[in-house]
Amino acid sequence: MPRKFLSTVVPSATFNLEEYKSFKLDSLPPAQTQCSREDALAYLDTLQRIRRMETACSNMYKEKKIRGFCHLYSGQEAVVVGIEAALKPGDTIITAYRCHGFTHTRGVSVKSIFAELLGRKTGCSAGVGGSMHLYHKDFYGGNGIVGAQVPMGVGIGLRMKYRGDPNISVTLYGDGAANQGQVFEAYNMAKLWNLPVVFICENNKYGMGTAANRASANTAYYTRGDYIPGLWVDGMDVLTVREAMRFARDWCMSGKGPLLLETETYRYHGHSMSDPGTSYRTREEVQSVRSGRDPILLFQKRCIEANLFTQDEAKNLEKRVRQEVEKDAEECLNDPEPDLDDRFLHVYSKAPPQFEVRGCDPLTYFKPN
Numbered sequence: 601m602p603r604k605f606l607s608t609v610v611p612s613a614t615f616n617l618e619e620y621k622s623f624k625l626d627s628l629p630p631a632q633t634q635c636s637r638e639d640a641l642a643y644l645d646t647l648q649r650i651r652r653m654e655t656a657c658s659n660m661y662k663e664k665k666i667r668g669f670c671h672l673y674s675g676q677e678a679v680v681v682g683i684e685a686a687l688k689p690g691d692t693i694i695t696a697y698r699c700h701g702f703t704h705t706r707g708v709s710v711k712s713i714f715a716e717l718l719g720r721k722t723g724c725s726a727g728v729g730g731s732m733h734l735y736h737k738d739f740y741g742g743n744g745i746v747g748a749q750v751p752m753g754v755g756i757g758l759r760m761k762y763r764g765d766p767n768i769s770v771t772l773y774g775d776g777a778a779n780q781g782q783v784f785e786a787y788n789m790a791k792l793w794n795l796p797v798v799f800i801c802e803n804n805k806y807g808m809g810t811a812a813n814r815a816s817a818n819t820a821y822y823t824r825g826d827y828i829p830g831l832w833v834d835g836m837d838v839l840t841v842r843e844a845m846r847f848a849r850d851w852c853m854s855g856k857g858p859l860l861l862e863t864e865t866y867r868y869h870g871h872s873m874s875d876p877g878t879s880y881r882t883r884e885e886v887q888s889v890r891s892g893r894d895p896i897l898l899f900q901k902r903c904i905e906a907n908l909f910t911q912d913e914a915k916n917l918e919k920r921v922r923q924e925v926e927k928d929a930e931e932c933l934n935d936p937e938p939d940l941d942d943r944f945l946h947v948y949s950k951a952p953p954q955f956e957v958r959g960c961d962p963l964t965y966f967k968p969n
Contacts, residue, residue, distance in 0.1 A: 682841025776807020
């Protein structure tokens with residue numbers, strides 16, 4: 601950093617957080633928080649990297665290099681960065697199909713994500729998973745069925761409690777999945793057994809092409825756990841999400857059972873790449889959010905005003921990230937595709953059928969001694 605800027609930046613700063621809304625809670629996350637210069641730059645790097653990654657995905661899809669389903673996360677980056685900043689080693693995440701950002705923060709490189717979307721062997725799922733089926737250690741996907749990941753997240757929480765692990769299961773879904781019956785069944789099991797599960801509803805305002813208020817009798821999703829306390833969070837503010845997630849983690853670790861968070865956010869693109877996103881909302885609405893509530897611009901502005909980093913540093917960081925992401929995308933195009941002989945790997949076992957196992961043969965009721 602140039603010498604003339606050394607006296608202007610500070611090692612840490614205090615920030616006022618956005619207001620929370622609560623349901624059946626006696627306490628709330630703090631109204632202020634500290635953020636170090638190191639953390640601020642790391643958060644900004646991740647925010648920019650996810651945004652650039654999704655922009656590159658959009659471009660490659662339009663060029664027909666990426667095929668199939670593809671759901672982009674642009675606009676919602678503050679949610680994943682804030683959540684990840686509050687978690688500890690061993691904590692797990694499971695989410696739906698809009699999963700590129702979570703895949704990256706869980707430890708998968710942008711290049712490996714690109715390779716997977718391009719159907720290359722170097723992808724994080726060996727080129728056979730695609731956009732909706734990305735996995736990594738302590739990251740259980742990427743799930744293509746609406747709401748189906750929520751019961752699985754409860755199952756992960758059950759495992760943690762059974763083993764006595766000091767961790768939580770972060771289970772995410774969208775406002776479109778919030779009306780699924782299995783979500784409410786999962787609430788019940790999590791509270792019945794007081795499991796360390798944080799349910800997070802990413803409310804990006806639209807379930808596919810349906811506005812939330814056209815699909816839900818109650819759009820205050822944080823109140824819909826009934827017997828589970830809830831917390832509403834401004835999902836466009838990284839630090840507010842971080843403190844809410846810290847609060848939720850402490851809640852679970854204290855043995856109080858599950859907690860329900862609603863992060864109110866916004867997606868810039870359509871539901872998927874096949875959806876232009878303009879038939880059920882106006883371009884003016886999208887542009888209004890981009891110009892007034894963009895999570896990257898908001899965070900960058902607050903940090904510059906607090907002297908955590910300079911405008912030039914932010915510009916240089918954005919330029920560096922853009923170049924790195926573009927390089928990753930270009931290099932992936934030369935990676936090999938999976939062999940045709942491997943197309944059924946991890947789907948069907950190569951071993952002969954185990955007919956002595958009960959259930960494999962309708963005429964076999966018991967496994968022989």
